[in-house]
Structure formats: structure tokens, C-alpha cells
């Protein structure tokens with residue numbers, strides 16, 4: 001079942017015992033997967049403006065296979081815009097985004113840069129899966145229907161094949177028993193897990209998460225993060241916008257701090273969370289601590 | 301006041317005519333629904349020209365009274381070289397075109413109520429625009445607008461009484477003919493009204509049941 005998650009069958013996910021977390025000696029040591037260390041996602045000098053407002057500026061970023069990158073930053077810093085650009089849900093207007101070497105969204109012609117035909121865009125981002133803050137499930141389809149839809153219509157699976165893969169994906173996120181439930185009959189955490197299963201069913205090489213737990217009641221956050229941790233362990237390449245610093249500290253290979261559209265700091269979780277040097281990052285973390293340090297206010 | 305033997309004699313005739321009314325209305329509903337989906341999505345197209353075409357369609361077919369549209373289709377189109385249309389065809393075409401304009405507006409409202417994120421997710425998974433329309437937008441828009449759509453269906457059945465101007469022996473025309481020959485206007489027209497209620501009241505009831513069922517499941 002897990003083999004469904006191996007990207008392109010090229011780089012087999014390491015067996016559970018030898019995952020990144022257990023093989024790495026310290027968080028500061030760069031991660032090494034067995035053998036291949038190919039780049040899945042490359043951003044060079046990426047910029048984006050909404051009218052006069054330049055919300056992304058000169059973003060440089062590489063994501064290696066099986067790497068987990070967490071994007072943090074204050075509200076309005078451009079995290080969502082950056083993540084959405086990686087799936088061309090926003091049309092970035094400067095620089096290049098490449099997915100496994102292929103230029104995303106644009107094509108160069110003699111008259112300059114043009115939007116690529118939709119079929120080409122779909123081809124390039126075929127291996128990109130995305131999970132949204134608002135789940136974005138289709139409410140008129142069951143959990144299984146949601147997971148199978150693209151398998152049937154896009155990948156042209158037979159009904160049986162799609163159902164088999166769909167059930168495997170739902171079981172993977174712990175929801176095999178909810179296959180016939182409609183989204184409205186599921187809790188937020190369950191809905192988000194169905195959304196993850198839906199994306200995984202397409203065997204993405206990289207998964208993008210935009211604040212996947214921000215719309216959830218606090219007690220439902222854990223089950224979603226648990227699924228994401230398992231994915232990371234299995235070697236899924238992930239870019240995660242999150243306010244869950246605990247998750248970032250535990251799971252990320254690198255953490256990127258975005259502020260006002262720029263990457264202000266990047267490093268291992270330890271470098272970012274324990275040895276923050278940039279004042280803006282320090283300020284951001286301090287705010288986060290103040291907001292979350294409820295025990296300090298507790299009466300003795 | 302009532303002439304029962306005559307009523308028993310006329311009822312089967314009206315029943316036959318009711319069937320004509322139903323057939324024409326249902327055909328128009330099906331075609332009107334297809335037109336409504338197409339025009340309704342044109343109205344929301346990112347391409348300005350397509351948007352304007354959709355708008356023009358609605359402007360024309362909602363703006364001109366159905367009676368005038370029917371007359372135009374039946375009497376004027378043959379003059380300008382289009383082949384003779386049968387009364388049935390003229391009735392179905394006229395009703396479909398008009399229903400299409402109203403259904404397009406209903407569907408547009410339904411489409412707009414679908415959160416954009418659902419379509420982003422679909423597009424990212426590789427669904428084409430047509431697949432998104434048929435698999436995600438239309439099924440949800442129909443659920444969201446079911447009361448309005450059934451209402452439109454009832455209006456359509458009632459509006460079909462106008463097709464008698466093109467000579468189709470529908471329910472209304474048949475009742476008129478009967479009344480003209482037996483002079484029992486009150487009785488014949490009461491029966492006519494009763495037959496329309498016979499379809500429309502259960503329809504409205506079924507719609508409210510269906511709506512409740514859908515709400516239970518998806519809300």
C-alpha cells in the first residue's frame with residue numbers, strides 16, 4: 001500500500017526503520033536519502049505582484065526529493081501566494097518555477113513570455129498534490145467518490161481499479177470505515193484527511209499544504225498532523241505552510257521564514273527556532289511564544 | 301350547476317390533451333435545461349465575448365413575451381426560408397428557448413454559490429473544464445437551486461397553455477374547444493384548472509420532499 005506513494009517508482013521510500021528521523025544524527029546534519037538526491041522543485045528569482053503590491057520578491061528555493069520544507073511567517077507575508085504559485089494557482093510574474101526540471105506555467109516565445117496552454121500546465125503539475133486550509137472537498141460526493149473522481153476521469157482507471165486505490169488511500173489516512181460518508185457527515189479533521197487521501201491517490205511527487213490545520217478545532221489538529229508526519233517518514237517531498245511550530249520543529253528538514261514577500265531566514269529547525277539571529281524572525285517567534293505560553297498566565 | 305354525464309364524457313378528452321401538454325412541457329424542460337447549463341456557464345466565462353453572448357441570449361428570450369416568440373417561430377420563420385415547423389415543434393422550440401433563458405439565470409446563481417476552492421482542487425487534479433462543469437458544478441448547482449428549478453418547471457407547464465396559438469391541441473386549447481361546443485364554460489374551465497393543479501401540486505410537494513432529503517444528506 002505504501003508503495004503507491006513512491007514517487008515515480010524511482011526513489012523507493014526508505015523502510016520505516018531507516019527514515020530520515022532515525023538515520024539523521026542531529027537536526028543540523030543535512031538529510032541524505034539513499035542514493036539519488038534529485039531536485040523536485042526549483043524557484044529562481046520568483047516574484048509576484050497584485051497590482052502595485054509586490055507580494056513576492058526574488059524568491060530562491062530548492063526542494064530536494066523527500067525533503068520537508070516548512071514555510072512560516074506573519075499573516076500577509078506571502079506564504080499562501082508562494083505556495084499557490086508552486087501549483088500555478090497564482091500566476092507568478094517574475095522568475096522561474098521548475099518542477100522536476102520543467103518550467104511551470106509559462107513558455108518562452110519570440111514575443112516574450114506567454115501563458116502556456118492549459119494542457120501543458122496540467123502536464124507539468126501532474127505530480128503536484130495540494131491540500132488546502134478549507135479542505136475543498138466536493139460535498140455532493142462521498143469520501144470515496146472524492147478520492148476516486150480524478151482517478152476515473154483523468155487517469156482513466158476502471159471503476160474497480162479506482163475503488164481499490166481509493167480505499168487504500170482512505171485506509172492510509174485512517175478513514176476506510178468512512179468511505180461512504182459525505183463530507184458534511186465528517187468532522188473537520190476527517191474531511192482534511194480525505195482531502196489528503198484525494199491528493200495522494202494521484203501519486204504526487206510533491207505535496208503542498210497551505211495551513212492544513214488552521215480551520216480545525218484544536219482537538220482535531222493532531223490527527224491531521226499525524227498523517228502528515230507519516231507521509232514525511234515515508235519519504236514524501238512536502239512544502240508546508242504552517243503556524244504549527246511544533247510540527248515544523250519535529251518534521252521539517254528546513255524551515256523558511258518569509259516576511260513581506262522575502263525569505264528573511266532559512267535553516268534547520270534548530271537554527272531557526274533556537275538560534276534565530278534576524279530581528280524580524282526573533283520578533284515573530286516571540287509573538288508566537290507570547291500567544292501560546294498560556295502556562296505563564298496560569299494562576300498557581 | 302354541473303352536468304355530470306357531460307363531465308364524464310369530456311374528462312377523457314381532457315386527459316388526452318393533458319398528455320400533450322405534459323409531453324411538450326417535459327421536452328421543453330430537457331432542452332431548456334441543456335440551454336440553461338450552456339448559457340449559464342457562458343455568463344460566467346472568463347472570455348468577455350462569450351459572457352456577452354450569454355447575456356444577449358438571456359436579454360432576448362427573457363425580454364420578449366413567450367406568446368410573441370411562439371408566433372414568431374410559427375409564422376415568421378417559414379417566411380424567411382426556414383422550413384415549415386409543425387405546431388408541436390414550434391411549441392417545443394418556443395418553450396425551450398424561453399425556459400433556457402430562465403434556467404440559465406438560475407444555474408448562474410447556483411454556479412456562483414459553489415466555493416471557488418472546489419474548482420481549484422479539481423483543476424489541479426487535472427479535471428477539464430467540461431468535466432468540472434458536468435461532475436462538480438452542475439450537480440451542485442442543481443441541488444442548490446432545486447426549489448427554483450421546480451418552480452420554473454411549474455411555470456413552464458403553466459406557460460405551455462400559450463402554445464394553443466400555434467394550433468396545438470394542448471390542455472387549454474382542448475378545453476376551449478369543448479366549451480365552445482357545449483357552452484358549459486364554468487364546468488369545462490373548472491375542469492381545466494383542476495387538471496393543471498393535478499400536475500403542479502404533486503410536483504411542488506415532491507420537490508419539497510426531495511429538497512429535504514438532499515439537505516439531510518449534504519448539509
Ligand SMILES: Nc1ncnc2c1ncn2[C@@H]1O[C@H](COP(=O)(O)OP(=O)(O)OP(=O)(O)O)[C@@H](O)[C@H]1O
Pocket residue numbers: 050053055073074075076077078079080081082
Ligand atoms: N488575489 C489577491 N489580490 C490582491 N492582493 C492579494 C491577493 N491575494 C493575496 N493578496 C495580498 O498579498 C499579500 C500576501 O498574501 P498571502 O495570502 O500570500 O499571505 P499569507 O502569508 O498566506 O497570510 P496568512 O498567514 O494570513 O494566510 C497580502 O498583502 C494580501 O493582501
Ligand SMILES: [Mg+2]
Pocket residue numbers: 079080081211
Ligand atoms: Mg495564507
